[in-house]
Amino acid sequence: MSEQKLQSQTVQTTGHAWDGDLQEYNNPLPVWWVYTFYVTVAFAIIYWIIYPSWPFGKGWIGGLSSITYVNSDGETKTHSWNTRALLMEKLNKADAEQKPYFDKVASMSYEQIAKDPDMNGFILSAGKALFSDNCAPCHQQGGQGKIGFFPNLTDDDWLYGGTYAKINETITNGRHGYMPTFSEVLSPEQIDDLANYVASLSGIGHDAAKAAAGNTLFHSDTAACYYCHGADAKGRQVIGSANLTDKVWLWADVPGADTAEGKVAAIRTVISNGLNKGVMPTWGGRLSAEQIKVLTVYVHELGGGQ
Known part of the structure; x- marks a missing residue:
């Protein structure tokens, strides 16, 4: 092998040496790496x-x-690039794309919207998004609610009415349900009688003698349950009192009890403690009239409204 070729294959050093044979090699970086670094x-x-x-x-x-x-106040702003401004720009673009549909919603009746295939697709898309952002935290993603806390919107049982007008009124103005605490005015035996009577209305196993006494108490001025729930116990939508005969339970977790005694106990707890948590906030100041109208149709379809 020639001396020139041998030198070309030998790694070059910087010329520095320590302890006689410890040398510093001079290995240049690959050309592609250097140019990548510059780029x-x-x-x-x-x-x-x-x-x-x-x-x-x-x-x-x-x-x-x-x-x-x-921005949210309707003011046009110009800002140096940042992720918040970028988000606002995208939201503006989405609003502009949806505006013709919302304008159409505003000009149509509920019945016309329900019969329009194009609008049905928009209601399903925009309504689902509005529901997820504003309603799902309480009523759950599919609208099935949670017993003891929030109504099920899919069961066609409407405390305040399931027409378009009533659903719109509920969303716009909110609701505040209330039931007094009967443990302060009735004895434990009387509350037990009422619980057995309410259980009998839905065909739940009960003590017949106690249910008969509960029937009398229910329709008397002592308990005065019929004032709110009606003499037929089917409730009054004007005040949002529950229908006690339809086997639909919102506050008493009857479906969660395995035995008849447990179901009666769940009813007894609600009667004894009363209710002051059936509160739904007012959405009239948070959503536009068009958004509430879209939500109204969407919720109406969830439970096959009235």
Whole structure:
């Protein structure tokens, strides 16, 4: 092998040596790596110029890129690029795309919306999004609610009425259900009699003698249950009192009890403690009239409204 070829295959050193034979090699970086490094440096400099980057004084270098959007107050703002401004811009774009549909919703009756295939698709899409953002935290994602807390919107049982007008009224103005605490005015035996009577209305196993006494108490001025639930115990939608004969349970967790005694006990607990948690907030000041109308149709369809 020639001396020139041998030298070309020998790793070059910097010429430094320690302890006689410890040398520092001179291995250049691969050319592709060097150029890649230069490209990343150039990209970083360009990025710093276009987008917000380094802290500067009490702020930062804003960059040349900016975003114009309309805020929640209807004011047009121009801001240096940031993720919040980008989100607002995307929301503005989405609102602009949906506006023709919301305008159409505002101009149509509920019956016309229900019969329009194109609007049905919009209601399903926009209504689902509105429901997920505003209603699902309480009524659950599918609208099935939670016994003891929030009504089931899929069972066609409407405390305040299931027409379009009533659902719209409920969403717009909110609701505040209430039932007094009967443990303060009735004895434990009387409450037990009432619980057995209510259980009998839904065909739940009960003590017949106690149910008969509960029937008398229910329709008397001592307990006065019929004032709210009606003489037929089918409730009054004008005040949102429950129908006690339809086997639909909102506050008493009757379905969760395995035995007849457990079901009666669940009813007894509600009668004894009363209710003051059937509160739904007012959405009239949070959502537009068009959004509430879309939600009304969406909720109406969840339970096959009236």
